[in-house]
Amino acid sequence: xxxxxxxxxxxxxxxxxxxxxxxxxxxxxxxxxxxxxxxxxxxxxxxxxxxxxxxxxxxxxxxxxxxxxxxxxxxxxxxxxxxxxxxxxxxxxxxxxxxxxxxxxxxxxxxxxxxxxxxxxxxxxxxxxxxxxxxxxxxxxxxxxxxxxxxxxxxxxxxxxxxxxxxxxxxxxxxxxxxxxxxxxxxxxxxxxxxxxxxxxxxxxxxxxxxxxx
Numbered sequence: 534x535x536x537x538x539x540x541x542x543x544x545x546x547x548x549x550x551x552x553x554x555x556x557x558x559x560x561x562x563x564x565x566x567x568x569x570x571x572x573x574x575x576x577x578x579x580x581x582x583x584x585x586x587x588x589x590x591x592x593x594x595x596x597x598x599x600x601x602x603x604x605x606x607x608x609x610x611x612x613x614x615x616x617x618x619x620x621x622x623x624x625x626x627x628x629x630x631x632x633x634x635x636x637x638x639x640x641x642x643x644x645x646x647x648x649x650x651x652x653x654x655x656x657x658x659x660x661x662x663x664x665x666x667x668x669x670x671x672x673x674x675x676x677x678x679x680x681x682x683x684x685x686x687x688x689x690x691x692x693x694x695x696x697x698x699x700x701x702x703x704x705x706x707x708x709x710x711x712x713x714x715x716x717x718x719x720x721x722x723x724x725x726x727x728x729x730x731x732x733x734x735x736x737x738x739x740x741x742x743x744x745x746x747x
Contacts, residue, residue, distance in 0.1 A: 538688045545692020554614055554651045554730050561621055561723035562644045563704030570644040571704045575697030577648025585662045600745045606656040607738035613654040614731030621724030625717045
């Protein structure tokens with residue numbers, strides 16, 4: 534069982550490691566605001582993942598098979614990521630003076646909410662969890678029974694938490710080496726990446742709309 538738990542701990546890390554909207558937001562918030570803001574972006578995303586796992590566990594994810602629900606999720610992802618990207622670029626374009634550490638910090642609650650909204654409005658994240666966690670759920674139930682599902686799920690989230698702590702720590706210490714000009718570029722690039730993800734979701738929304746109307 535120990536080796537099995539460790540493998541799911543590694544699964545949690547591997548699920549968090551690929552560069553996507555969450556990691557981009559963590560880097561952006563962390564460089565501008567420090568450790569806690571970066572970490573709470575990840576925590577917000579993880580709470581969204583917990584909700585997704587619960588939906589999968591109780592079999593509620595069938596609602597995502599309907600085209601109308603898919604269209605709503607693509608649109609929500611487009612709006613959320615595009616706005617966060619725009620907000621990042623807007624903040625980068627403001628006249629900033631002084632030291633990075635002296636700048637007014639974003640509230641921890643806002644950073645947490647950003648992570649949650651990005652994760653919960655990302656249709657790819659939903660499809661990903663249905664595929665990964667859904668198959669894991671079936672495998673564990675068939676081999677060990679439902680009572681073991683919680684234990685293996687916790688191992689996944691320990692892995693996610695460790696990755697979030699690693700990211701937040703690296704960003705926190707790395708930001709001390711940056712000047713405000715670099716900060717502006719990081720915010721701008723992060724904003725463009727988020728808008729890029731948002732436009733991708735917008736394109737999928739248009740395709741879904743045609744499927745729904747056709």
